[in-house]
Amino acid sequence: xxPVDNEKVRELLLKGKFGLEKESxxxxxxxxxxxxxxxxxxxxxIVRDFCENQTEINTPVVDSARxxxxxxxxxxxxxxxxxxxxxxxxxxxxxxxxPFIRDENDVPIAQFTGELKQKTEYREYLSxxxxxxxxxLSGIHVNYSFSDELLRAAYKSSGRHGFREFKDxxxxxxxxxxxxxxxxxxxxxxxxxxxxxxxxxxxxxxEDEFSGMASVRCSELGYWNYFTVWYKYDNLKTYxxxxxxxxNAGLLAAPSELYYPIRLKxxxxxxxxxxxxxxxxxxxxxxxxxxxxxxxxxDERDLIFAQLFLVxxxxxxxxxxxxxxxxxxxxxxxxAAHYDxxxxxxxxxxxxxxSVEDAGLKVLARMKAFYADFPAxxxxxxxxxxxxxxxPEKRYAQQVRMRFANSFVTKGMILAEQKQQEACRV
Numbered sequence: 461x462x463p464v465d466n467e468k469v470r471e472l473l474l475k476g477k478f479g480l481e482k483e484s485x486x487x488x489x490x491x492x493x494x495x496x497x498x499x500x501x502x503x504x505x506i507v508r509d510f511c512e513n514q515t516e517i518n519t520p521v522v523d524s525a526r527x528x529x530x531x532x533x534x535x536x537x538x539x540x541x542x543x544x545x546x547x548x549x550x551x552x553x554x555x556x557x558x559p560f561i562r563d564e565n566d567v568p569i570a571q572f573t574g575e576l577k578q579k580t581e582y583r584e585y586l587s588x589x590x591x592x593x594x595x596x597l598s599g600i601h602v603n604y605s606f607s608d609e610l611l612r613a614a615y616k617s618s619g620r621h622g623f624r625e626f627k628d629x630x631x632x633x634x635x636x637x638x639x640x641x642x643x644x645x646x647x648x649x650x651x652x653x654x655x656x657x658x659x660x661x662x663x664x665x666x667e668d669e670f671s672g673m674a675s676v677r678c679s680e681l682g683y684w685n686y687f688t689v690w691y692k693y694d695n696l697k698t699y700x701x702x703x704x705x706x707x708n709a710g711l712l713a714a715p716s717e718l719y720y721p722i723r724l725k726x727x728x729x730x731x732x733x734x735x736x737x738x739x740x741x742x743x744x745x746x747x748x749x750x751x752x753x754x755x756x757x758x759d760e761r762d763l764i765f766a767q768l769f770l771v772x773x774x775x776x777x778x779x780x781x782x783x784x785x786x787x788x789x790x791x792x793x794x795x796a797a798h799y800d801x802x803x804x805x806x807x808x809x810x811x812x813x814x815s816v817e818d819a820g821l822k823v824l825a826r827m828k829a830f831y832a833d834f835p836a837x838x839x840x841x842x843x844x845x846x847x848x849x850x851x852p853e854k855r856y857a858q859q860v861r862m863r864f865a866n867s868f869v870t871k872g873m874i875l876a877e878q879k880q881q882e883a884c885r886v
Contacts, residue, residue: 525763540883650674651856674857
């Protein structure tokens with residue numbers, strides 16, 4: 461827990477680091493998946509996710525949301541310029557939901573060779589288990605770490621016997637609290653209400669499908685395992701052992717198969733042994749949709765809000781002590797992905813039941829009180845998010861549906877063309 465009454469701690473509260481992972485699909489100008497090999501071999505910052513045509517940008521670690529967005533914009537421009545000059549020009553699809561899909565064979569599994577061959581084998585396993593269509597859903601993962609300066613200032617007044625023990629305990633507490641309240645990030649950043657008919661029915665193209673979700677990938681239709689995980693947050697070993705249990709039981713092939721919105725990660729290679737041995741380096745938030753209304757795919761204010769959210773949780777932690785509360789927390793995430801946040805309800809950790817909209821307003825009211833004496837730019841970010849709940853037309857999902865309905869892919873292709881032209885103009 462961050463002792464925010466400590467003057468030094470409060471002074472350093474918003475010092476931290478960001479790293480972003482952004483997935484996007486390479487497509488042909490007629491709205492289908494590209495089948496060319498990954499054109500960025502050797503670039504550590506532009507890799508592949510599930511599909512050969514699913515580029516993933518991994519930005520460097522930076523000190524602010526602004527720098528993170530700028531890095532994302534720069535890498536996106538690099539991709540766009542390369543795609544424009546390919547022998548057969550390709551585009552970058554700006555939405556979380558895919559364009560036209562002919563069939564499962566139209567989704568090219570990423571091809572790795574040599575020592576990395578097991579990566580392709582793992583993707584083939586995922587294809588058999590979850591189907592390739594679901595694996596085409598793309599988004600942004602936000603990685604955040606509290607500054608070492610902040611953590612050491614908080615550690616001095618913690619009474620803990622070691623800095624590593626304090627740091628791990630703090631991140632575990634934040635992860636548990638984010639599981640309790642992270643649904644608000646889903647509600648505020650959902651931006652994928654439309655799919656093409658080919659996503660739900662083979663051979664039917666060009667018709668819009670609206671399932672009642674604001675974010676398909678974060679809803680019950682998207683990225684979830686066939687069971688609900690229960691973590692033990694007592695310490696880092698019990699947390700890691702919680703995940704190992706599902707692997708050992710045969711429910712997961714590897715820890716990376718755990719599709720949970722929040723992850724604790726070590727520095728370097730993401731591995732459970734490294735996590736336990738080295739400790740937590742950062743927390744990953746995996747619920748952000750691609751925002752097609754922005755240049756980079758994410759609004760800077762949403763990144764700042766994620767930071768404000770995590771700092772608030774670090775200062776005012778929340779427990780999920782039972783299987784029941786953790787199962788409910790997962791359901792809250794799925795409910796927050798719905799389009800109409802007034803008609804679907806969630807249960808808060810205190811047992812109070814409310815619509816997602818009303819519950820979100822309560823959380824934001826608590827955050828606004830917590831940051832009451834912070835500068836005006838912090839208040840404006842909180843007001844920006846609050847407005848989305850007060851006025852549904854301010855939500856990205858509603859704006860996307862209004863603008864791209866009645867021929868989602870056709871209108872989306874026009875946007876993809878515009879984005880490439882703008883990126884290559886500079």
